[in-house]
Amino acid sequence: MSRESVRVRLLQVGSIVLLLGAWEAVARGGWVDSLFVPAPSAVVGAFARIGPSALAGLGDTLLKTAVAYVLSVVFGVAFGIAIGSVRALREVLSPFVVAMYGMPKILVLPWIVLILGFGTAPAIVYGTIHGFFPILVLVIGGVRDVDRTLVTVARAFGASTWQLYWKVLLPAIVPTVLAGMRLGIVFCLLGVLIVEMFAGVRGMGHVMGSLANGFQAPELFAATALVSAASIAIVLALDTLNDRLSHWRG
């Protein structure tokens, strides 16, 4: 390790330790109300208390997220290829896609809940909507950016439409699809958590919402840390997978 790398590590570890230490001191010293800002030691203690229920909630949330994720990737990639590669579709539909992409989805959430009720279905639908549009927009862009000469050459050599999609277009947009998958997972998780907070009866969002309503700050901080760690782990795993795949593609 070079000298600079050592300094970087020291800075990272040091500032985290310093932050936790200062936080502990401030909370213990009574400078902030421990009802709202619990000391890190109290948060660690809270992990044990909420452990089983929080893990069950997290599992529930991740399961819904997984379903929403698969749906949004499948639909996002399929519609993205269709809209991106057919010029007429692209020209006619692009303003609708842009409008739907830019609209805050939260505004339709009350409606979704009214129609689908409380429970699993609205979380999956809303999570899918959340993940679908970013992936769709990315894939449309990726298809448009495919090198025209590849398509022209394939056509010139008599490739059928099926071959054009399967052998030229699809391999060419793999990086875009992977980028979309990386982006989509966070959006899906976000969507599911929002629904659980808004109208959940199960799942991590519901757990966190009721902890906040009950002023159980240490438990709430512990739950927040748990979800954050889970989502960082998922994204890092996807990144690693991405690196492996791009290595394999050469």
Place this chain on the structure above:
Amino acid sequence: MRVLALRVAILAAFLLAWEGAARAANPLLYVPPSAALPALGRLLALESYPDLVPSLLLTLREIVIAYGLAIAAGLGCGAALGLNRVIGRAYAPIVGALYAVPAVVWYPSLMLFFGLDAASKIAFGFLLGFFPITLAVLAGIRQVNPHMLAVARAFGARPLTIFVKVMVPAMMFTLVGGLRTGLALSVIGVIVGEILGSKSGMGSLINHAYGLFRTADYVALVLVTLTLVVGSDAVASLVERRAQRWSE
């Protein structure tokens, strides 16, 4: 021309289908457009919700404060991360990791800490806007051509001059893009915060209409809130175009 006609036709067909389906199924739940329009009229005439204007202004104020704070903190943190190599290498991965967390996990803690009033919405809007701005400044600084910096330094330019005259113009494109994303996310943050729990603002009106099953009023309120979103994005795109013309 034909494209435009097709777009209008699709929109019209969609609205007609909605009208038909909603009337056939459950007009109260699915709100046909013919019911939403009168509700919008009543809302704008301040009949259904007399406190529409103060609510709209409150939401607007929360957005402006949240976005202002996000710009200040984002520019500062982004510059610190981008200009100092060690700080950048130490903290940029941490910022990146935090950006990978769905932001809404912080909201219950913010609500607990800042209460149900405007402060928690401002804090959440700030948090959402902060990350894209910081990361855009960081990316912008990293893409500045090092030769230009070396030349400026060789001619005796001071650090502040270098920043204003060389770096800012060179990263304008990325910076403005980040600022625009930041605005969109700040707006979303404030609205999400209001809908998840508030006593005043557009989100609380929307929740009120939803809770009382006043679905037509709910749709009207959503349409009014959407103008806020579209309006802010229009202003941002105007500024973006200006800045790009200036930097060319």
